[in-house]
Amino acid sequence: MTRTPYPAKPAQRPPVRHSVVLRDVVKTYRTGATTTTVLDGVTFAFPRRTLTAVMGPSGSGKSTLLHCAAGLDRPTSGSVSVEGTELTSLDEAALTRLRRDRLGFIFQAYNLVPTLTVRQNVTLPAELASRRVADSAARDVLARLGLGGHADARPAKLSGGQQQRVAIARALLSEPAVIFADEPTGALDSRSAAEVLGLLRDAVDDAGRTIVMVTHDPIAASVADAVVFFADGRVVDTLHRPSADAVAARMATLGAARPNGGAR
Numbered sequence: 652m653t654r655t656p657y658p659a660k661p662a663q664r665p666p667v668r669h670s671v672v673l674r675d676v677v678k679t680y681r682t683g684a685t686t687t688t689v690l691d692g693v694t695f696a697f698p699r700r701t702l703t704a705v706m707g708p709s710g711s712g713k714s715t716l717l718h719c720a721a722g723l724d725r726p727t728s729g730s731v732s733v734e735g736t737e738l739t740s741l742d743e744a745a746l747t748r749l750r751r752d753r754l755g756f757i758f759q760a761y762n763l764v765p766t767l768t769v770r771q772n773v774t775l776p777a778e779l780a781s782r783r784v785a786d787s788a789a790r791d792v793l794a795r796l797g798l799g800g801h802a803d804a805r806p807a808k809l810s811g812g813q814q815q816r817v818a819i820a821r822a823l824l825s826e827p828a829v830i831f832a833d834e835p836t837g838a839l840d841s842r843s844a845a846e847v848l849g850l851l852r853d854a855v856d857d858a859g860r861t862i863v864m865v866t867h868d869p870i871a872a873s874v875a876d877a878v879v880f881f882a883d884g885r886v887v888d889t890l891h892r893p894s895a896d897a898v899a900a901r902m903a904t905l906g907a908a909r910p911n912g913g914a915r
């Protein structure tokens with residue numbers, strides 16, 4: 652009997668159903684003689700073309716998870732694959748290329764280039780990946796984020812919330828397969844937050860992106876296809892298409908409810 656050669660040629664591989672896959676991911680930090688386990692054997696798969704919210708009490712390991720999943724940090728053990736590429740096997744240069752070409756980031760530290768204008772900042776990742784962004788696409792995204800009048804401004808002239816929106820415009824315009832977002836609406840008023848969540852939803856539904864979003868806000872989480880709950884470095888629950896009330900109720904049982912109804 653002839654055996655099928657393994658591994659199969661790339662063209663014969665089945666399509667990737669899950670965009671980001673973590674297998675038994677452990678992350679520990681050592682301070683002096685003390686070792687702290689921040690991720691305690693996380694196994695989770697984020698399906699393609701979905702928006703998944705990651706929630707949990709402060710210090711439960713959400714940002715660490717995001718950094719490991721996005722190739723910004725390396726797990727102590729376990730494996731992470733993104734769009735079928737095993738990150739743990741890549742050297743730093745290959746990881747940098749993968750992040751530049753396939754991933755988008757919306758983080759609290761906006762990482763905008765101070766000497767470039769808003770328009771130049773948002774088109775920079777695409778240009779670095781040798782992709783041209785149509786002027787109309789840049790104009791459209793900036794206008795939808797309420798930044799139409801600021802295209803030629805430098806980031807320092809903008810408020811924190813406006814800078815966050817520039818970071819969001821930049822991630823959307825670089826057309827990544829996966830967008831990692833850490834509290835993307837944290838610095839925004841409720842109207843801007845709703846607009847941003849709408850844009851993220853469209854990026855999934857219309858443009859086929861996969862989004863992994865850490866949030867403390869049950870309303871933001873209710874826009875997601877699923878919410879994965881974290882506690883003490885482990886996945887403890889997943890809710891599909893939940894309401895904000897269901898998310899808040901689940902967070903409360905994790906001991907993370909805020910007196911004002913939010914979560915942290």
Ligand SMILES: Nc1ncnc2c1ncn2[C@@H]1O[C@H](COP(=O)(O)OP(=O)(O)OP(=O)(O)O)[C@@H](O)[C@H]1O
Pocket residue numbers: 680687689707708709710711712713714715716
């Ligand atoms: N570089 C580091 N060295 C030591 N400990 C760290 C390091 N980075 C994170 N930690 C610890 O790991 C734990 C989880 O941090 P992480 O930022 O992932 O949590 P989080 O759930 O995102 O919290 P928050 O909701 O407050 O942002 C915290 O106790 C933090 O102090």
